[in-house]
Amino acid sequence: MNANQPGALYQEVCLIAGETVGWSFAHRARSGGPNPQVALLEIANNTTGVVFQSLATQSTVIGAPWQVNTGSTTYSGATGTQRVQFRTTNPGSFGNFVDDLRLNIAAFAQFSASSYSDFEASGGNLPVIIMDGRVEVPTTIPITITGGTADGADYTLTSSSITIPVGLYNGTAFPLPLVISDNFIG
Structure with missing residues (x-):
């Protein structure tokens, strides 16, 4: 993380108000510039x-071995996309080394679109749940259909839930247990 000019190294993530945010990262001061050198881990507005x-805040003396910083806290901002960033307070230095960042935040499930519609005969535009993040224990998501013009003769919900297995997901699609009936009933 070069500190010759003000700036931040960041990743945008979706955070939920009140969730626990955990972290771990390694920091080492680079020779030259102020001693000690400081790296800050922060949450900032994404725009x-x-x-x-x-x-x-991790302060490390030049020449010291890698220092590991771990912790957790409750996220106090609004639900939505925010920046999780590293920043330094050492202008004019050669920089800080930051490595092995691990951010523990809640996995996020959402529909791939805000609404779905299709003709019974084709029935191909079915909802899917998109999963992002680390799921540490199998997680069951209940499924309920409400509203719309379809009735129970137009579709079959084969299960009232889906279970997301343990894993690390990056936009992984999970289809809903939904079958469209081509019954010619208006």
Whole structure:
């Protein structure tokens, strides 16, 4: 993380108000510049970059071995996409080394579209759940169909839930247990 000019190294993530955010990262001061050197782990607004929650401060002396910083806290911002960023307070230095960042946040499930519709005969535009994040224990998501013009003769919900297995997901699609009936009933 070069500190010759102000800046931040960040990743945008979806956070849920009140969720636990855990972290672990390694930091090492680079020779040259101020001693010690400091890396900050923060949550900032995803469009303005304005910091609204500090997570960790790691101060490391030049020549010291890698220092590991771990912790957790409750996310205090609004639900939505925010930046989780590293920043330094050492302008004019050669920089800081940051490695092995591990961010523990809730996995996120959402529909791939806000609404779905199709003709019974084709029935191919079925909802899917998109999963992002690390699921540490099998997680069951209940399924309920409400509203719309279809009735129980137009479809069959073969299960009232789907179970997401343990894993690390990056936009993985899980189809709903839904079958469309081509019954010619209006």
